Amino acid sequence: MQADALLSQDELDFIQDMQHSPHLNLSDPMSGLLLNGDRKLKDLLTRLVADQQVTLLAHYNNQQLSFPLQLVEDEFHALHLHLGSPDIFEDGPTLRPWRLSLDSPVELLDGQDQPSGLWVRDISFKGVLLELRGLAEAPPEFNLRFAAEGVQPIAIRGALRRSIGPRLAAYDLSRSLPVQTERLREYILQAHRRAHPDLHTQVSR
The missing domain is CATH 2.40.10.220 (predicted glycosyltransferase like domains)
Incomplete structure (x- = not known):
């Protein structure tokens, strides 16, 4: 460590640990939806979510999880797609x-x-x-x-x-x-x- 360093190695380690602490994340990283692919497709999906109710449907062990897609505006006024809390259904003769x-x-x-x-x-x-x-x-x-x-x-x-x-x-x-x-x-x-x-x-x- 250089003599003129502002922070000790222990202090640097502490700051890095704080930055990676899940308790400091204000938004759930799993709630964001990263879209790769055609720009037109992403624009279409964004417009649909803005105007209609759009959900992401998953099947697991005779259950359906329906995640609503939501548009969220960040501090820079950019819009991002986020997953809301899912509705969970049981498969069967009737979906309940x-x-x-x-x-x-x-x-x-x-x-x-x-x-x-x-x-x-x-x-x-x-x-x-x-x-x-x-x-x-x-x-x-x-x-x-x-x-x-x-x-x-x-x-x-x-x-x-x-x-x-x-x-x-x-x-x-x-x-x-x-x-x-x-x-x-x-x-x-x-x-x-x-x-x-x-x-x-x-x-x-």
């Missing part, structure tokens, strides 16, 4: 959203954190299966909060789709606010990562 079955049911809470008597058994980004405890019948609709362990409560609005015996009911969640639906979609994605670590480990390489 992938459902997370909770190990222990979670009770929905009202705005004052009071119990509702409605307990989440299975949940997807589009619907939820509830267990009724202490209620005579399933309410036709609800506006409550899903407070799973480790996440901030997610506000969901449900409309009764059907009752399943005296204690179970299925609800549609399409009336939830878009920002809350996105939070629920992200929660489902994290659960899918835990359930299928082999898939997500391969994707992250």
